[in-house]
Amino acid sequence: MSALQQPTDVDVPAAGDTAGIGQAMRDYWARVRGGDIGSLPAVLGLIALVILFSVLEGSTFLSIFNFANLINQSAAIIVLAMGLIFVLLLGEIDLSAGYAAGTAAAVLAVTLTNWGWSWPLALAAALVTGMVIGFVIGLLVARLGIPSFVVTLAMFLALQGLMLLIIGEGGTIPIRDDAILVIMNGNMPVWLGWLLALVIVAGFALSTFLAIRRRRKAGLPAEAMSVWLVKVLALAVLIGVATYLLNQERQLPNAKIVIQGVPWVVPVILVLLVGLTFILQRTGFGRHVYAVGGNREAARRSGINVKGLMITCFIFCSTLAAVAGVLLASRDNSVSPTTGGAQTLLFAVGAAVIGGTSLFGGRGKIRDAVIGGLVIAVIANGLPLITQQSGIQFVVTGLVLLVAASVDAISRRKAAASGA
Amino acid sequence: MTTDTPLLSLRGINKSFGPVHVLRDVDLDVRAGRVTALVGDNGAGKSTLIKGVAGIYPFDSGQVMFEGAPVSIGGPKQANALGIEVVYQDLALCDNLDVVHNMFLGREMKSGVTLDETAMEKRAGETLKGLSVRTLKSLRQQVSSLSGGQRQTVAIARAVLWNSKLVILDEPTAALGVAQTEQVLALVRRLADNGLGVILISHNMNDVAAVADDIACLYLGRMAAQVEASTVDNRQVVELITTGRSGDLGLQPEVAAAGGVA
Ligand SMILES: Nc1ncnc2c1ncn2[C@@H]1O[C@H](COP(=O)(O)OP(=O)(O)OP(=O)(O)O)[C@@H](O)[C@H]1O
Ligand SMILES: [Mg+2]
Numbered sequence: 001m002s003a004l005q006q007p008t009d010v011d012v013p014a015a016g017d018t019a020g021i022g023q024a025m026r027d028y029w030a031r032v033r034g035g036d037i038g039s040l041p042a043v044l045g046l047i048a049l050v051i052l053f054s055v056l057e058g059s060t061f062l063s064i065f066n067f068a069n070l071i072n073q074s075a076a077i078i079v080l081a082m083g084l085i086f087v088l089l090l091g092e093i094d095l096s097a098g099y100a101a102g103t104a105a106a107v108l109a110v111t112l113t114n115w116g117w118s119w120p121l122a123l124a125a126a127l128v129t130g131m132v133i134g135f136v137i138g139l140l141v142a143r144l145g146i147p148s149f150v151v152t153l154a155m156f157l158a159l160q161g162l163m164l165l166i167i168g169e170g171g172t173i174p175i176r177d178d179a180i181l182v183i184m185n186g187n188m189p190v191w192l193g194w195l196l197a198l199v200i201v202a203g204f205a206l207s208t209f210l211a212i213r214r215r216r217k218a219g220l221p222a223e224a225m226s227v228w229l230v231k232v233l234a235l236a237v238l239i240g241v242a243t244y245l246l247n248q249e250r251q252l253p254n255a256k257i258v259i260q261g262v263p264w265v266v267p268v269i270l271v272l273l274v275g276l277t278f279i280l281q282r283t284g285f286g287r288h289v290y291a292v293g294g295n296r297e298a299a300r301r302s303g304i305n306v307k308g309l310m311i312t313c314f315i316f317c318s319t320l321a322a323v324a325g326v327l328l329a330s331r332d333n334s335v336s337p338t339t340g341g342a343q344t345l346l347f348a349v350g351a352a353v354i355g356g357t358s359l360f361g362g363r364g365k366i367r368d369a370v371i372g373g374l375v376i377a378v379i380a381n382g383l384p385l386i387t388q389q390s391g392i393q394f395v396v397t398g399l400v401l402l403v404a405a406s407v408d409a410i411s412r413r414k415a416a417a418s419g420a
Numbered sequence: 421m422t423t424d425t426p427l428l429s430l431r432g433i434n435k436s437f438g439p440v441h442v443l444r445d446v447d448l449d450v451r452a453g454r455v456t457a458l459v460g461d462n463g464a465g466k467s468t469l470i471k472g473v474a475g476i477y478p479f480d481s482g483q484v485m486f487e488g489a490p491v492s493i494g495g496p497k498q499a500n501a502l503g504i505e506v507v508y509q510d511l512a513l514c515d516n517l518d519v520v521h522n523m524f525l526g527r528e529m530k531s532g533v534t535l536d537e538t539a540m541e542k543r544a545g546e547t548l549k550g551l552s553v554r555t556l557k558s559l560r561q562q563v564s565s566l567s568g569g570q571r572q573t574v575a576i577a578r579a580v581l582w583n584s585k586l587v588i589l590d591e592p593t594a595a596l597g598v599a600q601t602e603q604v605l606a607l608v609r610r611l612a613d614n615g616l617g618v619i620l621i622s623h624n625m626n627d628v629a630a631v632a633d634d635i636a637c638l639y640l641g642r643m644a645a646q647v648e649a650s651t652v653d654n655r656q657v658v659e660l661i662t663t664g665r666s667g668d669l670g671l672q673p674e675v676a677a678a679g680g681v682a
Contacts (some may be wrong), residue, residue, distance in 0.1 A: 036562065218538040220545075221558075282534045287517075291525055294514035301476055301512050302526030304495035362516035 025225045036363075039356040041404070042371045046378065054383035056127025065250040067159060068263060072184060074377035075265045076101070076327040079408070080348035081355070081369035082276055083320030086313040087243050088352055089280075089293045092141065092148035094314065096133070096155035097321040102340030103159050104129045104322030106166040109173035109335035112180065119179040123326065131315050131321025133159070138311030142194050145264045148314075162335050172336040175329050183268060184330035187261030196267060197243040205232045212415045265327065269370070272323070274315075276366045289313060293362035324348075343397075351396065354404040359411055425488040427452040428473065428504075428586055433482035435468055443470045446482070446643045448636055453539035453544055455608055455618045457628040457649070460555040460638035466621050467509055469638070472589045475499040476507045489583075500527070503585035505593050509621075511575040515564035518558065520544045522563055523578045547581050548573075551607060576604065586617040593627060602650065605631050625654055639664035644671050 014107060014343055015050060052063040060066065080097055087094045094100075108126040110118040117125070124328045132154070140151045167173060175181060188196070189368060208228060215222035280286035291299040300306050316345045321340075328344075329335045354375050355368025426449040435443040442465045450456045460466050472479045475493040481678070484491055486502050493499050499506075511521050520537070523544045541559055548556065552677055559673065563571060572595050579587050589608065593601040608631050612618045622628055629649070636646040637660040644664045652660075659666035665673065677679040 214538050220538060220541055279474055284528045284530060284535060287521060287528060288526075290516060291514045291521075294516035295512065298512035299512050299525070301474070301496050301506075301508065303495060303500065304526050362514070372487060 002038065020224050020226050021230060022223065027283065033414075037356065037407070038365070039368055039371050041407050042355050042368070042375055045354070046375050047373065049378045049382065053378065053385065057382065057385040061382055063250075064197075066381065067245050067260075068250060070374070070381055071263055071266060072331060073381060074202075074373040075184065075269060076324040076331065077344070077347045077351050077376060078269055078369050078373035079272060079320055079327060080324040080344065081255070081351040082272055082366055082371055083317040083324070083363050084348055084352050085357050085366060085369055086289065086316040086320075087148065087361060088349075088357050089289050089361060089364050090310060090313055091293050091314075092310070093152065093349075093359075094137065094148065094317050095152040096159055097139070097317060097324075097348065098340045098345030099156055099159035099163060100130055100133045100321040100340070101325035101328060101344065102163050102326070102337075103166065105329040105335045105339045106163045106173075108326055108329055109175055110166055111202070112175060112177050119177045120141075122177075123180070126326055127319055129323050130319040130325070133321075134315035135311065135320030137318065138314030139312065142310040143256040144309075163226060163339075164215050165265075167337055168336065170335050180326065180330050180334060183264050185333075186264045188261055188264060188267070189247075190261055193243050193247050193262035196262065197239045198413045200239055200270065201232065201236045204235055208232070234372045252325050261328075268327075272320070273366055273370060276346070280366060280390055285312070290362055292349035295362075343394075347380075347389070347397070347399075348373075349377050350404070352402040353408060354400060356365075356408075358408050358412060360408070363412075370405075387417075426450055426485075427487060429485040430469075430473070431483040431485070433469065433472065434480045435465075435472060435477075436480055441629055443479070444465075444474075444641045446638070446641070448643060449634075450617045451620055451634070452585070452617045453612055453615050454633040455612045455620055455631050455671055456634040456636055456637065457632035458619055458621045458636050459623070459657065460644075462668045463619045464638040464640055465662075467590055467640045470506060470590060470621065471508075472555055473499065473588065480621050482528070496526070500582070503583070503589050505579035505582060505584040507575045507579045507587075507589045510570055511632065513571055516562065518562050519566075519574055520550075522574055523547070525578075527582070531560060543581065544577070547577050548570075551577055551603070558665065560610060569597060569600050572604075573600070573680060574597055578609070580607070580611065584616065586619070587611055588619040588621075590621045590667040591623065592620070593622065593624065601627070625657060627650060628657065629654060637670075642671060645669045665682075 032038075084094060084097055084293060094291055101178060104126040108122050111122040111125050112119060112245060116401055119349060137148070137151055137155060140146050141148045187193075206229070208223075212222045212225070226396045243262060246266075247260055249258050249260045251258050282290060288299065288304045291302070296306060325340055328339050332339065351372035352369055353362065353372065355364075355370070355372030357364025357368045357372075376397065379397055380393065386395075427448040428448070430446060430448040433443050433446040433448075434441070446465075446469060448456075448469070449456075458466050458469070467504055473484065473493065475495045478494070484493060486504075491498075493504075494503070514525065515652060517525070520541045524540050526559065529537075529539045529543075548559075551573065555573075556566075559655055562576065566574065572592060576589070576592055577661055579589070589604075589664060591610075593604050596604060605627060608618055612631075612633070620627070620631065632649045634646060634651065635649050635657060637644045637657065639660065643666070644660050645666075652666075656666040656669065660670050664671045
């Protein structure tokens with residue numbers, strides 16, 4: 001045990017408040033230096049990329065249409081990455097999530113278009129497909145103890161075949177149901193967009209305020225009100241600007257229609273972001289997911305049902321993949337054998353890792369999927385404006401993923417070195 | 421405080437890992453209000469024995485009696501429900517969780533479906549204060565940022581957080597400095613004086629001499645002897661540990677010798 005003394009030389013008072021913004025920043029910096037860097041590199045990277053592309057291709061990249069487009073491009077990857085975070089937190093991997101999305105999309109398309117089911121039924125069928133896939137993977141990994149890498153590699157192939165069988169010889173099945181199409185192609189009325197923004201900011205402010213008050217009452221150290229205020233204001237500005245931009249009129253390049261409003265997929269992602277974050281951060285189940293990822297044997301000795309928990313996480317992953325599949329079907333207005341294929345999965349894994357989720361398990365948050373997904377989308381969106389060579393795009397995306405994985409590995413080493 | 425029925429009593433315990441027969445017909449009695457030191461050489465089977473009691477894995481055969489009644493401990497939760505707490509040799513902490521999360525792992529306090537973080541943090545703080553632990557900077561520190569001794573204190577605090585009847589400590593002072601070792605031994609004594617049963621596994625004869633009321637010695641998976649600490653001296657204990665016998669005490673010569681072959 002090489003006990004490098006811990007670098008946290010901050011003095012957190014035993015009771016009372018953390019003293020103001022300066023202290024909060026120092027605390028945060030101490031955590032970053034201790035290896036707990038979270039989403040910091042991704043956020044910095046995102047800002048750097050946006051500045052870079054704005055300087056190089058300002059008018060096009062910064063156009064309002066492109067901003068909405070960014071959301072459209074990243075939505076499915078973000079949701080897929082959210083699911084992957086559940087298994088990455090365990091220290092496992094799901095290579096089949098992309099084709100789980102594709103298979104669910106195929107089920108959606110067949111039931112909706114070929115069999116004429118109503119959209120809620122078809123949607124339910126797609127989600128159940130995801131659940132079953134996740135349950136099977138979970139059983140094989142947790143009960144039989146096959147490494148998840150192997151199980152999901154096999155599923156990667158099997159699901160690809162299953163998709164072909166479901167879709168049949170026709171090749172492509174169109175989606176014509178308005179309720180499904182509106183998710184990725186429709187926008188909220190302007191007033192509703194503003195209302196949504198208000199609800200988010202007020203909800204965040206209220207819930208964090210109540211948490212601070214609860215800790216004060218219990219005599220525990222709590223965040224200073226000045227720090228709280230800065231956070232709320234920062235969120236308000238961010239959400240306000242985004243809503244304002246999306247509520248501007250924008251024109252599709254090749255069509256003459258003028259549209260405006262926040263895309264409907266945004267509230268979908270927000271609900272998932274808040275709901276899944278709640279599950280992982282505030283419930284016993286979520287806490288146990290982190291425990292299993294951090295030290296599986298310790299979790300087992302604490303009486304946690306490790307196998308059941310792993311199966312549940314794989315079900316979360318594949319079910320969210322099914323949601324991503326629905327988004328892909330909605331975006332493309334159709335489902336084909338390539339839906340969910342190609343780089344979809346790798347982009348999603350990349351999004352999670354770039355966002356700050358560790359490949360070694362135990363570290364990561366749902367919001368990493370959103371931040372990382374936006375980084376991937378900005379690259380995919382900005383690079384074609386600069387170069388038409390798709391080879392360069394692949395290379396750059398690959399390099400960004402490598403950088404993220406290196407940051408992950410280095411911060412893990414730091415965390416280990418700063419402890420016992 | 422001692423009563424006639426032992427708090428924990430093991431009879432004829434056997435445990436094998438595949439072809440390796442680790443525990444052979446082990447008997448052990450632990451009385452409430454007393455510190456039972458469990459000693460033995462590396463690989464004698466001490467950790468294996470207490471992991472069985474903790475419900476980590478089942479014994480192959482033998483009887484476990486708790487407070488006079490036969491029990492079968494099918495898992496860690498059942499052991500906890502009986503009032504058995506264990507500080508493991510490897511501490512069993514999750515590096516990626518903070519001190520409070522680790523202390524309540526698997527037994528989180530809740531209000532509704534959500535975790536009651538404030539209540540847990542308060543209780544954790546009180547327990548650590550009760551152990552006179554002042555070296556922790558924050559209860560919200562990740563365990564990965566703690567020193568070896570600090571981790572050990574967290575693991576011990578986790579075991580005394582609950583209203584337990586039997587506390588088992590597997591080499592709890594291994595990573596501790598002089599002052600902290602002193603503290604832990606005082607705590608061990610205090611627990612027993614409060615009427616709890618305590619099993620202390622240790623390689624340190626000074627620790628054993630300082631706090632043990634009873635000494636149980638495992639030799640190659642057999643219980644060589646269980647005696648009152650006051651009836652033996654240091655040399656005899658060391659002999660029991662290294663050869664399985666000391667004068668009249670311990671295994672029969674042929675058994676001790678046979679154990680060495682198997
Ligand atoms: N899970 C396991 N699988 C196989 N063999 C095991 C396992 N656990 C322990 N053993 C074996 O059982 C024997 C006893 O191990 P145990 O850990 O109980 O010893 P110990 O008395 O605690 O030693 P130490 O003082 O070194 O901690 C050893 O020979 C070990 O190799
Ligand atoms: Mg041991």
